Amino acid sequence: MCEDREVFLRAQGRIFTAFREDEESQWKGPFYFIQGADPQFGLMKSWEIGECDYGGDEWEKEIRLTEEAVQAINKLSPKPKFFVLCGDLVHSMPGIEFKEDQERDLKNVLQKTNQDIPLVFVSGNHDIGNAPTPETIKSYCNNWGDDYFAFWVGGVVFLVLNSQFFFDSSACAELKENHDRWLAAQLAVAEKRKCKHAIIFQHIPLFLQNPDEDNNYFNVEKNLRQELLEMFHKAGVKAVFSGHYHRNAGGLYKNLDMVVTSAIGCQLGDDQHGVRVVVVTEEKIIHRYYSLEELNTKGIEQDLMDLMNPK
Ligand SMILES: [Fe+2]
Known part of the structure; x- marks a missing residue:
């Protein structure tokens, strides 16, 4: 571990003090944030050799890709309000020998994120295990902060x-x-405080394309999915952002946008390594996936101006 060099703030006591609720409870105008998922240090090697349960004994490629993401995000102007990572921070499951080194290397890369851009961490199955225990969850919380918490930004409530x-x-x-x-x-x-929007972050998508699709490895089981979708919809949740699929996907349930974002690390489909830019306006939540290359070379200034200040 690298306690002496860890500079990012972690959520504690179910709150995230990067944003003060008394200052952030009112709408102040459009803003944007960056959503990434699955840097998953170690998967690319595991995938290459066809041993996905293995922790992955090399993660140089993922280091480089995550560095690329951090560099691109640091260059953005105006700055995003935060950078959220929707789980599978590293590939090694709890108890696998490479986990500690992978986490150390990820922290070293993420520490280069501009200090004005808070990092928001979401736990994935590789972070706490497919069947988590109090111990694996505790270990995650010690490393990355609370496994669930809420925060407000400009009148919008975010639930992790x-x-x-x-x-x-x-x-x-x-x-x-x-x-x-x-x-x-x-x-x-x-619901009661009439927030401008409510947005959820979680690792596993509720569904990939269709709220009624069959159960599979990448979605939430159908009965529970319906229950959660209806509960979120009733409370006015406008969007759920997730990862886990290592491909871009998503769909609508009533007016709730289920967004599935591909990985910073290993791709399991045809998408490029990338992150999602999410613009929050008074009426809408608008998002677009950018490859790391696109973000680093072209930038998104013009797109942001157009989205945040519609004519
Ligand atoms: Fe993953």
């Missing part, structure tokens, strides 16, 4: 969820109950 509780909570039933109780309370607050 731990979607492993939606996948397999058999080894952490009590923690899941706490999470679900907290989530219900947060959604009630969002």
